[in-house]
Amino acid sequence: MNENQLAENLMYYRKKKGLSQEKIAEYLEVSRQAVTKWETNTSKPNSDNLIKLAQLFEVDVDTLLGNEGREKSSTQGEVSIGKMSWAFIGISVLCILAYIIQSALTDIFSVGIFIFMFILCIPIQLFLHIYFSNAIKNNSFNGIAGFDDKIEYNIFEVKKLLVQIDLHIGIMSTVYIFLLCVINGVNLKMQWFNGVLIVAYILNFITSIEMSNYKMIDKIYRREDDRKRAKRSIPVTVIFSLILCAGIGMAVIVFEIKGIENNTLPAMKICGLLLLGIMSATTGFLFENSKIKKWNPANTNYRTNKVSIISLLICAIMYGLMYVV
Numbered sequence: 001m002n003e004n005q006l007a008e009n010l011m012y013y014r015k016k017k018g019l020s021q022e023k024i025a026e027y028l029e030v031s032r033q034a035v036t037k038w039e040t041n042t043s044k045p046n047s048d049n050l051i052k053l054a055q056l057f058e059v060d061v062d063t064l065l066g067n068e069g070r071e072k073s074s075t076q077g078e079v080s081i082g083k084m085s086w087a088f089i090g091i092s093v094l095c096i097l098a099y100i101i102q103s104a105l106t107d108i109f110s111v112g113i114f115i116f117m118f119i120l121c122i123p124i125q126l127f128l129h130i131y132f133s134n135a136i137k138n139n140s141f142n143g144i145a146g147f148d149d150k151i152e153y154n155i156f157e158v159k160k161l162l163v164q165i166d167l168h169i170g171i172m173s174t175v176y177i178f179l180l181c182v183i184n185g186v187n188l189k190m191q192w193f194n195g196v197l198i199v200a201y202i203l204n205f206i207t208s209i210e211m212s213n214y215k216m217i218d219k220i221y222r223r224e225d226d227r228k229r230a231k232r233s234i235p236v237t238v239i240f241s242l243i244l245c246a247g248i249g250m251a252v253i254v255f256e257i258k259g260i261e262n263n264t265l266p267a268m269k270i271c272g273l274l275l276l277g278i279m280s281a282t283t284g285f286l287f288e289n290s291k292i293k294k295w296n297p298a299n300t301n302y303r304t305n306k307v308s309i310i311s312l313l314i315c316a317i318m319y320g321l322m323y324v325v
Contacts, residue, residue, distance in 0.1 A: 125174070232292050236285065273321050
């Protein structure tokens with residue numbers, strides 16, 4: 001090993017894991033200046049810190065010292081999104097084109113259906129695939145919902161989770177676009193089923209992501225306190241998701257039962273109440289999440305935020321008023 005090998009390896013594996021010098025310093029309980037000196041070969045970590053660094057980078061000490069090649073030890077950290085998601089995106093685009101052509105020929109084209117299929121394909125399916133791919137490639141996760149720089153993650157497992165979520169979104173979006181294409185393209189006269197599909201998609205989208213996160217909690221988070229906070233936030237997110245889907249579903253049912261047409265005063269009232277209910281539920285969700293982030297599992301018992309309870313009651317009232325409009 002040459003004198004600079006350890007310093008180069010420390011910087012190489014730190015960046016590979018997507019960690020800053022501040023994070024390394026916090027993990028080892030040393031100053032950031034000490035980490036800088038190690039990476040510039042001004043000084044070297046002691047044996048205890050060297051072992052901890054090897055564990056953090058998921059390599060052995062010999063590799064960190066440069067006694068073994070990097071590539072042999074770093075294969076575990078190589079995660080990338082395959083081409084399967086692009087195949088599903090292609091199928092979705094073909095379904096949308098087929099719907100446009102078929103509905104135009106039979107004069108049953110619906111702008112609303114087209115917009116919804118477009119949203120599923122482009123902003124959700126395509127955009128998220130590109131975003132996740134770049135995040136994994138560049139070790140940049142700050143834009144991912146829920147990612148916090150103050151939390152110590154196992155980056156390898158985070159990448160695996162993003163790959164799973166990306167593939168699931170791709171399959172799910174393609175299936176729903178295909179169903180919408182078939183039901184509306186051949187004029188099956190099941191317009192009510194469009195609302196069911198929309199609610200089902202939203203519910204599936206949110207709960208599937210939360211379930212994937214829950215299954216990976218023990219692998220993603222390195223610290224026990226962070227794991228407990230993450231597990232505490234899962235039920236809150238699931239309840240919030242169910243409230244959103246319930247509101248949308250109730251609005252669709254009211255429209256169907258009362259025969260309310262779009263762009264009418266009753267329709268605007270129902271949409272307004274739905275929006276107020278969702279805004280109230282979102283406020284409670286944000287307050288609850290904020291409290292969870294500040295919660296210390298070691299010293300205090302957790303109690304639900306009063307603002308969240310009040311927001312939930314207001315949401316329930318808004319939803320109930322939709323039936324009496």
